[in-house]
Amino acid sequence: MSLFIDYTLNGIANGMIYATLALALVLIYRATKIINFAQGAAGMLTTFIAFSLLSRGLGYWWAFVLVLVIGFAMGAATERILIRPLHGRSELNPVIVTIGLLVVFEGLAGAIYGNASRGFPAAFSQAGLRVGNTTVAFSHFDVFILIAVLALMAGTLVLFRYTALGLRMRATAFSREIARLLGVRVGILLSLGWGLAGIAGSLAGLLVAPTRSFGPYYMDLILVYGFTAAVIGGLESPVGALVGGLIAGLCISYVGGYLGSGLEPLGALALLMVALMARPEGIFSRPPARRV
Amino acid sequence: MRSRTARRIGAGLWARALVAGSLGLVLGVTLLPATADAASTPGVTSSSITIGATVPLTGPAAPGYDEIAPAMNAVFSYVNAHGGVYGRKINYQYLDDGYNPANTATLTRKLVLQNNIFADVGSLGTPTQSAVQGFLNAQKVPQLFIESGCNCWSNPKYPQSYGWQPPYTVDGKILGAYIKANFAGKKIGYLSQADEFGQDVVKGLDMQIPKASVVSRQTYDAATLAGPLSNQMAALKAAGAQVVVLATIPAATALAMLPAAVIGYFPQYVVDSVGADSPTVGPLLSSFAQKGGGTPAQVAAASGLLNGVITTAYFAPESDTANPWVQAEKNILQQYAPSLYAKSGLDGNTQYGVALAYTFVQALQKAGKNLTRQSLLNAINTSGRKFVTPGFVPLAYSSSVHFGFLGEEVVKLQSSAPPAVTPTGSWIGGVAVGPVQVTNAGPGPIKKYTGPTSVPPKNLSSSSSG
């Protein structure tokens, strides 16, 4: 029984991480209907920047905030320079461009920082919480991750549902021409969407790094499972990203624990297929109406 | 008047014929034919020896292992600066295969068929080198000192292939014997990599440790190593394992110890030498040390997690600064690979590279002035056991045995031992807790080794001025 609890807590901890990246993917998809395959690698690069800042003696929280800002700038710049010219053409082109960006980021990190093993500090203690007289498989840092993800999700929801800015962003995503005709500053909003996603990606990178071996590739599998989580929850739904992340994290943890770690990808695939067979647009997305 | 359709088809015909023809032309022109080497021994001229290797310089498998080839090159630079071997300078071409056997197959063929290497020396990986073992042997290119502990390198079907490091089963047997002797009655758990490396270590362990003592066998998959091995460690804790054997790469060692520390589980760790080098694993554990913000203060807590770890060593570790081999290795790296030394210092990987390269240099020296591939292999087979190496035991090469080191000693990492100092920090060192032992990669007995160790010669290329 205690093993089940451990697996569950591990699943939740991992699931929160997948949810962070899923939120970033959802933000970009809502803004521009594109999957940003470079999101994980961008988070990795900004975390390396944080690492440089920390080794030069900057305080942890200063580096944290600074790197979130850098992530915003990187996201907005990517949209403006690389993605904007591709609008209106084939759906595949942004996929290849973001993949190219992923490769460039990993190459940059590898070229500048090299392959050497290194650790990255956590914001809070990584010792497990004490419940009664047992130590649980959930640390103070995991609690911080949970709170950060919930805050991010809540912020995204509020933005899209209750603010005028969010409404304008949704209008831009729906149809740029109509939004422009209505006086919406389309270009700025597109960059803003990607910038916000950049913040989420940087946050993901910072939250993940302490518990992984910190190198140029550490976000790769997080991106894959984060993408899975976003797809399960629905690419347009922040709540879906969180729920999808939880479901994915738990499923992978149970499959890995009870059936063996080698079967985790297969378990994730089975979960995805089941979820998509039931709801092809994700759990929380509303199926679109189509003009015939 | 020709119909529009016919005109379009006609245009299409010309277009397609043009494309097909230019295709052939493009292929013929861009693929510059390589010059066939008419020399009797490929890769050997009167002034140079060209050797090659495929190693992971990028990709998730690269951390740590990318230091080995540059460290080897430092030795070759040293030798070249002192006149080379019989006047021939060593040209080492190592290419990045990213640990993908398909890349290894292509790059090895490039090295052999286009670059005309004399031998493949110090290539890394079991799946990668297995992919080219058949090709290299068929082409009669020596596949020397493969950086992998697979039992498959000493195989009469593949006479060109040689291992160098102790086979993983030897690690498992010697560690298993130590556990049987010192932790009798305790519950043992395994966490091994789910491939040949982990399986071979477990094979060796099982030859020594009674099955009934092993309460849990956990595995992890290196290819999908996404995060902490929390589930595996939770399962080991739930099974009550008091001694946990880790057959893990350095990243996985950290990813096992960290979540165990989170749940307050501190078993006696026994770690295979592949994943126990403290300057490599230490930084990965350092994140556990930090609470809250502030500058990293890594040593205490990271060393705390590694304190008491049992592992093995087959040459003097970097922390043994009084050892003449350690001093020689440091000198060579400082002088001939200064940027590598500034980044990584003397750690397990750079030591490995220096030692392996020096083994190859001696093979070249013994092969004589009239250097051919066969003379090189003969030199290893007949004189290999007399080579001077940092190892605690001599190399075991003969015409029937293509394993290098078959002996090691058990080491305990202790905070009281002199630390290993590298540019990244000061990492816990170890002391020997048992004698040097030799065994084979099969079910043979373990025997103590009481012979001498060798000392590095003053001038490492003493007999090469020819």
Add this chain to the structure above:
Amino acid sequence: MDAATIVRSVRLPRQPLLRHLPVALVAGAVLYVVTLRLSSYNVYQVGEIAAYIVALVGLSLLTGANGQISLGHGAFMAVGAYTMALLMNHTQSNFILELAAAAGVAAAAGLVLGLPATRLKGPYLAGMTLLFALAVPSVADKWPATFGGDQGLTTTVPTAPGSLSAEEWLTQIQIAVALVVMVLVANLLWSRFGRAFRAVRDDEIAASLAGIHVARTKVMAFAISAGCAGLGGALLSLSTGVVNTGEFPLTLSIQLLAAMVLGGTGTLIGMVWGGILLVYMPQWSTSLSSDFNLGAGANAYLATIIFGLVLIVAMIAAPNGIQGGLRWLWGHRPRPGGGGTAVPVPAPTVD
């Protein structure tokens, strides 16, 4: 009548097969001559290119003609490679049968994945295929006794006839298979099946109103493209000599997609450019980066940076790929509504 008029009056038959066959035969003859003149390493590389072309042609059919994005074709290559390797190691079958089985089993896997895929759109399908690419090799890792573990399964090329070297014979086999597959797929794309593929890609509802069975069409496209990928994987494993899960990482599927798009989505000749890119790009970028002399490790990463930059720049500058650019040069401006190569932009959906 002068020579020009005679030449211009030569009409190829209307039937696609008879039109494509002469082209393939000419290409085959040219390549046969070329391979005999090349050094062994270059012959080997030409063979690799041919193997990749087979896989890319299938992907081009799926994405270009039928509009389904797949990030998992590396997994189908793995299925084909392992099928052939298992047959080679455990049975004494005929080589052609083994190749056919590789294609067949991969096509069956494509059928299995294609069925749920019919309900999925764009990024959702991409997500599922991405996870498929991750999951399939892990299955082989789970049962190392059957699938060869670290040492993998060896593949053997049938003995070369006469005085041909083993590399030349293998490359000629690979080129022959590539030409056959290209002719077959070209015919398929010109047939009513091809029209059905394109109709489903352009507008599913209109296609179903016109009587096309949408789901069946999509599954068929998936299965055929998976079969091509399996065949390509089997051919490639003959080059490598060993089948091992390390040969099919996620990056392989990504590289296939990138090569297809750079070559020209939906085209077939474009896949030749894609294959050449896949085989030569690593070499070019490595030799280019070594000019910077940063040390082996940084150079290796610089090579990947160059590759990534090429992807980005090519997509922005030449979104229709190399073949698209060549066609534009030759004067084939894209016609509205027919035979297009682009994957359609999704229409805005009501939220």
